Amino acid sequence: MSEHVREQLHERVTAHAGERVTGIAHVREPDALRAPSFVADAWRIARKDLVIEFRTRSGLLASAVFSVLAVVMFHFTWDPTAIPAVDLAPGVLWVIFTFAGLLGLNRSFGLELADRAYDALLASPVSRESIFAGKMLANLAFVTVVQALVLPAVVLFFNLDVGAAWLPIVGVVLLAAIGLSAVGTLFAAIAANTRLAELLLPMMTLPFFIPLVLPAAQLTSLFMNGRPLADGMGWLKVLVAFDLVFVPACVLAFPFTIEE
């Protein structure tokens, strides 16, 4: 039995040992969507994924190495006399975020397919929505950690003077990370059902990332140049609206990706 399946079974046993002592085969409750259990279930699934990631560190390592390599490669294609670092860096940053995020998203459901762990997850008394929320939370944490590595790396290698712009940039990064992980998790679930899986994910998700990456890169550039937020209010609105529309839409759409 793989570590993953063991972890999942353990979660299932510990999760429900306290709640029910009847020993009757568990039927999915009608109140599975009730807020407390929804959040608790989502948290359990997210924790499971993060524990696996923390123990293996394979996804994070791959993303981190990719990110640093990409920063270095971008640096060598760049003519500092022609383009100022502050103009190039936001684009570099967001290209790397996007692709490093995709590397992690691929694993999200690929992990579940091994040993048919996904079936166990679906058979467990957890609502579809909380499975999605859990997966999305884990991916959000993953993407955030990757971004926490890439951002200083870009600042360091491009000799940027960020100064007081740190905080707003981190805010933009988090806003984009929410939308990215929502859409990414949904398409990872779709891609896991297909023959092409890893190849298909970028083709499906990248068009969806346009309204995230474009505003985020624009806002980053704005802050790095020391301009006020008022100049980029339109971009911020698009970013926030994307999160507000696509997080609920992906939660609603996720159950359709599962065979009944």
Next chain:
Amino acid sequence: MTSVSSTASAPLKAPLAAASPKGFDWFLAVAVVACIAASVRAMFYTPADAMLGEAQKIFYIHVPAAIVGLYLACSLLAICSLVYLWIRDERLDRLAESSAEVGLVFMGMVLITGPIWARTSWGTWWQWEARITSTLFLWLLVLGYLVLRNAVESTEQRARLSAVMGSLAALLVPFIHLTVLLFRGMHPPPVVLTPNNPQKNLPPEMRLTFLFATLAFLLLFFALLRMRYRWAAMRDARAALEHG
């Protein structure tokens, strides 16, 4: 896939035969003739634009293709996907698939004719203008949708997964357009020549040619859609014979 003919007996072939159309496709023939007639009219019997010259005539292909490919096909794809998730009728799935594929061809026409015209009028092949950029992103999105369809084996699963993507794409399109508009707002393009909205001050001959061309393209779209839909129905009937 294996051949049906070697193993399937005669009665099993019946549903396949029912799904396959017979005879000459008159609808397609009429549509093709209409398209040729519209082109001939546009080329030889419509005056050239005083400012844009002969290059303006690409307008009679470009704009009808955009109306059909962008508005009609994409709306059809989005609506069929959304309704499929609701009532799960496989005919809706086939319609979504057909309109995506035929729409991709028309959008491709828009993307090819656009730069040809832009080269003569704007001086550059490609301009990151809002409409062009949106069209390109939409084209890539529909392409991704079709690749997804090809990557799923089971008919039911393919319909379900692609309907999810089609429905989300319907939500995405306003965002793409908004983003692209904002982007242009920040970087005004160096417009060599501002083409004023041609429909507003189109002379009657040009307007008639334009309407004729649009009608011809609509006919062509529905003829191709019908053909593609029938093909999808045959493929699904064959898959049902082989697997169930």
